[in-house]
Amino acid sequence: MQRIVIVEDDVYLREELIHTFQKAGYDASGPASFESVEEELKALRPDLVVLDVNLPGKSGYELCKLLKAKASFAILILTARDTLSDELTALGLGADDFLAKPCHPDRLIARARRLLKTYDRQLCAVLRAGPLSLDTDTYKLVYSDKFLILAETEGKIMRLLMERYPHIVGKGELLSGLWGTEEFVDENILQVNMSRLRKNLSEIGLENVVKNIRGKGYQLEVERL
Amino acid sequence: MQRIVIVEDDVYLREELIHTFQKAGYDASGPASFESVEEELKALRPDLVVLDVNLPGKSGYELCKLLKAKASFAILILTARDTLSDELTALGLGADDFLAKPCHPDRLIARARRLLKTYDRQLCAVLRAGPLSLDTDTYKLVYSDKFLILAETEGKIMRLLMERYPHIVGKGELLSGLWGTEEFVDENILQVNMSRLRKNLSEIGLENVVKNIRGKGYQLEVERL
DNA sequence: AATACCACTTACAGCTTTTGTAAGGTTTCC
DNA sequence: GGAAACCTTACAAAAGCTGTAAGTGGTATT
Numbered sequence: 001m002q003r004i005v006i007v008e009d010d011v012y013l014r015e016e017l018i019h020t021f022q023k024a025g026y027d028a029s030g031p032a033s034f035e036s037v038e039e040e041l042k043a044l045r046p047d048l049v050v051l052d053v054n055l056p057g058k059s060g061y062e063l064c065k066l067l068k069a070k071a072s073f074a075i076l077i078l079t080a081r082d083t084l085s086d087e088l089t090a091l092g093l094g095a096d097d098f099l100a101k102p103c104h105p106d107r108l109i110a111r112a113r114r115l116l117k118t119y120d121r122q123l124c125a126v127l128r129a130g131p132l133s134l135d136t137d138t139y140k141l142v143y144s145d146k147f148l149i150l151a152e153t154e155g156k157i158m159r160l161l162m163e164r165y166p167h168i169v170g171k172g173e174l175l176s177g178l179w180g181t182e183e184f185v186d187e188n189i190l191q192v193n194m195s196r197l198r199k200n201l202s203e204i205g206l207e208n209v210v211k212n213i214r215g216k217g218y219q220l221e222v223e224r225l
Numbered sequence: 226m227q228r229i230v231i232v233e234d235d236v237y238l239r240e241e242l243i244h245t246f247q248k249a250g251y252d253a254s255g256p257a258s259f260e261s262v263e264e265e266l267k268a269l270r271p272d273l274v275v276l277d278v279n280l281p282g283k284s285g286y287e288l289c290k291l292l293k294a295k296a297s298f299a300i301l302i303l304t305a306r307d308t309l310s311d312e313l314t315a316l317g318l319g320a321d322d323f324l325a326k327p328c329h330p331d332r333l334i335a336r337a338r339r340l341l342k343t344y345d346r347q348l349c350a351v352l353r354a355g356p357l358s359l360d361t362d363t364y365k366l367v368y369s370d371k372f373l374i375l376a377e378t379e380g381k382i383m384r385l386l387m388e389r390y391p392h393i394v395g396k397g398e399l400l401s402g403l404w405g406t407e408e409f410v411d412e413n414i415l416q417v418n419m420s421r422l423r424k425n426l427s428e429i430g431l432e433n434v435v436k437n438i439r440g441k442g443y444q445l446e447v448e449r450l
Numbered sequence: 451a452a453t454a455c456c457a458c459t460t461a462c463a464g465c466t467t468t469t470g471t472a473a474g475g476t477t478t479c480c
Numbered sequence: 481g482g483a484a485a486c487c488t489t490a491c492a493a494a495a496g497c498t499g500t501a502a503g504t505g506g507t508a509t510t
Contacts, residue, residue: 084329091335096343097322104309110316118321118343138363138374149363151497187456189499195459196498212457214507376468412485414470420488421469439478439485 002116005046006030007037007063008078009055013101017050020105021112037063046073047116050108051095053079053086061093068094072126074115078103129165130222132206134158146204153178154197161210161220170217194218227341230271231255232262232288233303234280238326242275245330246337262288271298272341275333276320278304278311286318293319297351299340303328354390355447357431359383371429378403379422386435386445395442419443 004026008014014030021028031040034055041049049067053060064075074097077090082100090098096119097111127134133142139155141148150158160169160177171190178193179185198210211221229251233239239255246253256265259280266274274292278285289300299322302315307325315323321344322336352359358367364380366373375383385394385402396415403418404410423435436446 084332088331088335091339096339106313107309110313114316114321135360135363135365137372138360138365140360140363147362153498186500188458188501191457192459192499194457198458214456378469411471413472416485416487417470417489419486424488437486 001025001027002047003044004028004048004050004112005041005044006050007034007041007055007060008050008052009034010052017108020108024109024113026112034058038066041067047119048074048076048112050076050078050112053077053081053090061089064090064095065093069128069130071128074119076112076115078108127159127162129162129220132162132222134162141201141204143204143206148200148204150197150200153193154200157193157197161218165220168213168217168219172217174217226250226252227272228269229253229273229275229337230266230269231275232259232266232280232285233275233277234259235277242333245333249334249338251337259283263291266292272344273299273301273337275301275303275337278302278306278315286314289315289320290318294353294355297353299344301337301340303333352384352387354387354445357387357447359387366426366429368429368431373425373429375422375425378418379425382418382422386443390445393438393442393444397442399442 004021006014006017006021006028008017008030011032018028018030029044031037034057037058051060051064055063060077060079064077067075071094075095076097076099077095078099078101079086079090080101087098096115099108099111125136127136131143134140134155136155136159139150139152139158141150141155141158156178157174160174171187174190175181175185175187178190194210194212201207201209206222209220209222211219213219229246231239231242231246231253233242233255236257243253243255254269256262259282262283276285276289280288285302285304289302292300296319300320301322301324302320303324303326304311304315305326312323321340324333324336350361352361356368359365359380361380361384364375364377364383366375366380366383381403382399385399396412399415400406400410400412403415419435419437426432426434431447434445434447436444438444
């Protein structure tokens, strides 16, 4: 079943939305606190997030931007401020749809269904990091209008780098992520695969993207889009 | 550059839309006659189609449905009839967005840009046939919530079958499509690969989907979604 | 400047996957 | 019942992927 998470501070409306989606056959829920929405969403792995703009603390737009930098789920902005400029801002930040409150449940469901269809978890098992997208099933890496299909080992490395982007990924993490354990594994094999990965990346114009942090590990470095 | 095709019978509005999109940096055009829109669209290979609902002859909804059965492009419905039920119909038929006329150019551009982003030609070099989707770069075939990664030869066969769906693909077409020529190629190799393909398809619950037409060729047979 | 350490690269060989050949079985139609 | 078309399985060659080995180059520390 597809998971929908509602981020909305008005308890009453939140419950109503959750109920609406549940009735339509989705697994809907919504956090009650907004301290660590990002972590919660990461843990919940939703297929779609319905986001209110006026949240206590952080602005919904800010959150949308943050989520979209790495999101592999759709975001639907739901707001009472429905001017054209609000809509343009939302879409510009990467939101996938924008609806004004109050919104007829049928319209909301129809829009949500449409988003879930194109964001089909399987079809686009996609991980993003800046201008890069990686299909984690096939290891197809897309950069601007070029793409590259990575072998399994290189793909797994790329996945780790993108998952942690923009942070450093320790050598230990890479070793245990790829070979199960970091004991009894020659560190050289990591270097060999890094070398191969870099060579392949350069084929689609991605030079100096995988940076080594001496003694620590590796880090992805691409200009944010 | 991304191609946008406007399907709109009002000459005045059509030219205005084309101009708007061109100013925004897209390759926009629109046919003046609506006799054979389907063929035209097939030839133009657009990334996005902006579709009016009230067309002479065929209804825009009908066209939308037909196109979406095989479309690898986004469809945005633009209409003067902006009731909720119109919107629900459009979305139900597979349209990707629905806007009411008159529509502010900025909103239209923003919505179009958003669609083009998710329908990224590279990321989803996707071919559809009924409930099936095939990434033609990686040969990842998706069916409902399962997927399968095909080897190159099987993938190419699947591609031909889906491109011609729901029509028959001749044995000669398959042979020359896969091995360049249909001379000097043992027909058996096609049978072997068909066998392998069918076996793999059955792994994700697709039984009896590749049908043989004795003496003619092969045909894909899936219940339309 | 010497040393130790870390990182990079290339070549090679074993392994896996993919592909076509061959051969025998099954279905269909006259 | 027999021929033609189609299906299936097994096998071996070819291609691609992966880890080992060994040597080079760079950097930090003394």
